[in-house]
Amino acid sequence: MDELFTTLPESTDRNIKAVGIISGGLDSMLACRVLMDQGIDVTAITFVTPFFGSVRGEAAAASLGITHHVIDITGEHLKMVKAPKFGYGRNMNPCIDCHAMMFAKAGELMEEISGHFLFSGEVLGQRPMSQNVKALRLVEKESGCEGLIVRPLSAKRLTETEVEKAGFVDRERLLDIQGRSRKRQMELAASYGLNEFPTPGGGCLLTDPGFSTRLKELFEASPQATATDVTRLKFGRHFRLPSGSKAVVGRHEDDNEGLEGLFTPDDYSLQVEDITGPLVLLEGGADEADIRIAAALTLRYSRAVGRREAVVIVKGPGKTERKVTEAPADDEITERYRIARRTAPERQQNE
Numbered sequence: 001m002d003e004l005f006t007t008l009p010e011s012t013d014r015n016i017k018a019v020g021i022i023s024g025g026l027d028s029m030l031a032c033r034v035l036m037d038q039g040i041d042v043t044a045i046t047f048v049t050p051f052f053g054s055v056r057g058e059a060a061a062a063s064l065g066i067t068h069h070v071i072d073i074t075g076e077h078l079k080m081v082k083a084p085k086f087g088y089g090r091n092m093n094p095c096i097d098c099h100a101m102m103f104a105k106a107g108e109l110m111e112e113i114s115g116h117f118l119f120s121g122e123v124l125g126q127r128p129m130s131q132n133v134k135a136l137r138l139v140e141k142e143s144g145c146e147g148l149i150v151r152p153l154s155a156k157r158l159t160e161t162e163v164e165k166a167g168f169v170d171r172e173r174l175l176d177i178q179g180r181s182r183k184r185q186m187e188l189a190a191s192y193g194l195n196e197f198p199t200p201g202g203g204c205l206l207t208d209p210g211f212s213t214r215l216k217e218l219f220e221a222s223p224q225a226t227a228t229d230v231t232r233l234k235f236g237r238h239f240r241l242p243s244g245s246k247a248v249v250g251r252h253e254d255d256n257e258g259l260e261g262l263f264t265p266d267d268y269s270l271q272v273e274d275i276t277g278p279l280v281l282l283e284g285g286a287d288e289a290d291i292r293i294a295a296a297l298t299l300r301y302s303r304a305v306g307r308r309e310a311v312v313i314v315k316g317p318g319k320t321e322r323k324v325t326e327a328p329a330d331d332e333i334t335e336r337y338r339i340a341r342r343t344a345p346e347r348q349q350n351e
C-alpha cells in the first residue's frame with residue numbers, strides 16, 4: 001500500500017480529512033484508495049439497519065487499514081422507508097432518500113472530526129435511479145451537504161465541487177468512470193492489488209424482489225410495523241392468516257435460531273410434539289382459527305407431513321401451553337395464506 005501513497009497536492013500542506021460512506025463493495029474501496037493516494041486521511045462510515053449490515057464495510061476498512069465507524073440508523077431509516085419523499089426504485093429501495101440520510105449522518109461525523117469533505121464510491125450511470133446527475137445533485141441538496149460531496153470514481157464527469165476548488169483534493173487525479181461496465185474498476189483493483197471484494201449488489205435487501213414483496217405486504221397490513229417485524233421477514237416462510245396475524249415458519253435450523261430471538265411476549269410458538277419440524281412464530285392477536293391454521297402449517301413442513309394428523313404444542317402469552325391436534329395443511333391452504341417466496345439472492349444473504 002505504501003508505494004501508492006504520494007504527497008498532497010501542492011496547493012495545500014494541511015492534513016486533509018475525508019469521511020467516506022462505504023458498503024464494502026469494490027467501488028467504495030477504490031474510492032478510498034484513490035483519495036488515499038493523494039495523502040488524504042480517510043475515515044470510513046458504514047450504516048446498519050435491518051436491511052443491510054456492516055460486515056462487508058468492516059472487512060473493507062480493515063483491509064484498507066482505515067478508521068471505521070459503524071452507525072445504527074434503524075429507527076429513522078425505517079420511518080423513511082415507509083414513506084420516502086422521493087419514492088422507491090424498482091423494488092422497495094428508496095435510494096435517493098437513503099443516500100441523503102447517509103450523507104447527512106456522515107456530515108455529522110465530518111464535523112465531529114473536523115473533516116474537510118465527504119465522499120462515496122458512487123459511479124455516474126451505474127444505477128439508473130440513484131446515480132444519474134440529477135439524482136446525485138438531489139441527494140447533495142437533501143443531505144444538507146451541497147458542494148461537500150466528492151465521487152472520486154466519476155468526479156471528472158461531474159461539476160467541480162467546492163472541495164476541489166478549495167484544493168482539498170486534486171481533481172486531476174480523480175477518475176472519469178461512467179456506466180455499468182465494471183472493466184475500469186477491475187483494472188484499478190488489479191493495479192492496487194485488491195483481489196478480495198464482494199460481488200456488486202446483494203448488500204441491501206430493499207433491492208431484492210422477494211423481500212420487497214413481503215415488506216410491502218407488511219407495511220400495508222401493519223403500518224406501525226417495527227424493526228422486529230421487519231427483521232422477521234428475513235427468516236422462514238410467511239403466511240398472513242384470516243384475522244390479520246402472521247405465521248412465520250422456519251425452513252431450517254438457521255431460520256429457527258433466527259426466529260427464536262424475535263418473539264415478543266404476546267406471540268405464540270408452535271412445534272410438533274415428538275417429531276422433527278420447524279419452529280413457528282405466530283403473532284399475538286391470532287384467534288382460534290389462526291392457531292389451527294398455523295398448527296396445520298407447522299405439520300406440513302415437518303416430518304409429520306404424510307400423516308393424517310399429529311399433535312402441535314402451542315405456547316402462548318403468559319407461558320400458557322396447550323396441545324392442538326390437526327392435519328397437515330394441503331397445497332390449497334398453504335398457497336391461500338402464503339405471502340411471497342424468497343428469492344435466491346435473499347437466501348444467499350441470510351443462509
Ligand code: SF4
Nearest residue numbers: 093094095098204206
Ligand atoms: S440500495 Fe439500499 S442501502 Fe443503497 S441507497 Fe438504495 S436503499 Fe439505501
